[in-house]
Amino acid sequence: MRLDLLRDLWLERRRRFAFWCIMVVGWSGVCGLLFPVLVDEIWVEVVMDWFNPALDLQQGYWLVALPAVGLPVLGGSFAFLEGGSLFKGQTVRHAIAFLLAYPLPRWQVYFSRLAYLLSACFLLTVAGYLSGSGMILLTGYPLPAGLSGLLPGTFLLILLLGELGVLFGMLSKSFWLDRLAGIVFLFLVYLPFGMRSGSGWVRYSPLFYVLGESPLMGGVDVVNLLVLSLLCVAGGLAGGYVFERLELE
C-alpha cells in the first residue's frame, strides 16, 4: 500500500471527516451528560410504556440507553456514505482512472482507500467513546461496567458498513438505492425493541453485534465479535475483487 495515496486521501477528505467527527463527539457528549437521567428507572418506565408496554426492565434499559449507543448509527452512516463516495460519482471515477494511468496496480489504489476508511472509522469510534465517557465522568457517575467492551464491536460494525458502502459505490449507480439501504439499516438497529426477547430475528440487528451481547437477553457473546471480524475481512476482499474488475468508464 502506498502511504502517499493515503495521505492525499486524508488531505482531500479532512473537512468531511471533521464534520462527522463533530457530530459524533457532540452526540456522544450530550448522551454522556444525560446519562444520570437515562439510567433513572422512572424515565425507563415512561419510555417503555410509550414504546412497547410488553417490554421488561432490561429491554427498557437498553431502549433508553439507545441514544448512548447512537455511535454505531452515526458512525455507520458516515462510514456507509464515505465508503460509497470513495468510489462513486464521475469526478471520483475520473480521479481513480487518472491514478491508474500511472504504473500502479489496482490493489494499491483500492487498499489505500480502504486504509483511509479503516483509519477514519477507528478515529471516529474512539472520538465518540472518549467524548461520551468523558462526559459521564464529568457528571460524577462511574463509567458503566463493560462500556469499553463496546468499542471493538462498534468499530467493526462501522467498518463493515463502510465496506458495504464501498460495494454499493462500485456496483450501484443509484443514490436512491444507497438511501434505501440506510433506511433498512436503521430499521434493523431498532428491530430488537419491537420483538419478544427470545426471537431469533434479534440476531439481524447490528446492535446485537455492537454490544457483544443481545440487548434483550444479556450476556457477552465473543463469537459475535469474531463473526463481525470475519465479515469485515470478507467485505474488504469482496471490495477488492469488484474493484479489480471495475470498469472506469
Added chain:
Amino acid sequence: MRYLVLRTENLTKEFHRRPALCGVTLEVDPGEVFGLLGPSGSGKSTLLHILLDFIRPSHGQALVLGMDCQRNGLKVRRLVGYLPQNLTLPKGITAGQLLERFAALRGGVEMTFADELAARFQLNLELPCERLSPGERRKIGLVQAFMHRPELILLDEPSRDLDTAAQRELYRLIAEFRAEGRSVVMASQSISEMERICDRVAVFYRGRIIAVERGAQLRARAIRKIEMRFANPINPQIFIGLNNINQLVCDQNKVYCTVQGDPDALLKTATQFRVLDIISQQPSLEEVYQTVYGIPAYAT
C-alpha cells in the same frame, strides 16, 4: 514482423448492450502522430481507456508497444504518457507540488524536464491547484503526460481550453517527440488540429472507423467557408468556372462560398478586383461528415 507501437484487432466494447466500439482495427507505427477524429460519443476516449486498461474490451485485442494492454498493464503504463479529457486536481497544494507527486508516482522521473516543460507552457508552478484556470489545468496535464519522455503518448482533447500560444507550444512539442521516434495518439474533435499535426487520422463514427486518412489527404479534402467583401459589386460568373467552389452566393459586393481543398484559384481570381475583407472558417464536424463521408448531419 513489423514493430508497431499500437495495434488493435477487431476491438469491440459494449456498455449495457449498447455498442461503444465496433470492430476497431488500427496500426500505429513508431514515430507517428496518429489522430482519432470524431464527434463526442463516437468511441475515441473508449479506445484510449481500453489501451490503458481502465475498461476491458468485449471482443478483440489491443497490443501497446508490443504488449497486451490487459496482461501487461503495468509495463505498458510505465512506458505511456496519458492526458485525460477531464483532469481532476486535488486542492490545497501548488501546481509544482502536484507535479512532484506525479513524478513520485512514476518513480525515477527527473524534475528538470518537467520544469522545462512548465516554463515552455508558461505555467506558474507556485499557484495553488484550486486557483488554476481550465487552460492551466490542461497544461499541468500535458506536462505530466510528457515529463517522463514516454515511448507513446495518449492525448484526449489536448488543445481544449488552451490559448493559441500554448497550442503552438504543444504542436512544437509533439513534433519534437516525433523527431525522437516517439509516437503520439491524440483524440480530438478539431479537424484543423488533425490536418495540422497528424500523419494519419482515423475518422470515428458511432464506434466505427469509417476512414483512415493521411494528414495531407485530409488537408486536400478540407472544406472552408469563405466570405469576401469587395470594393465594388461583383459579377458571380467569374467564379463559376472554378471547379472546387460550391454553394456560391453573390450579394452586391459580397461573395459567400465553400472551397474544398486548395483555395489558390479562388484567391487569384478574387485579387483581380479590390478586396476589402476575407473571412475563412472551418466548417463544423457535422458538415464535414455530411459533405465528405455522406453521413447525415443529424446522425453525428
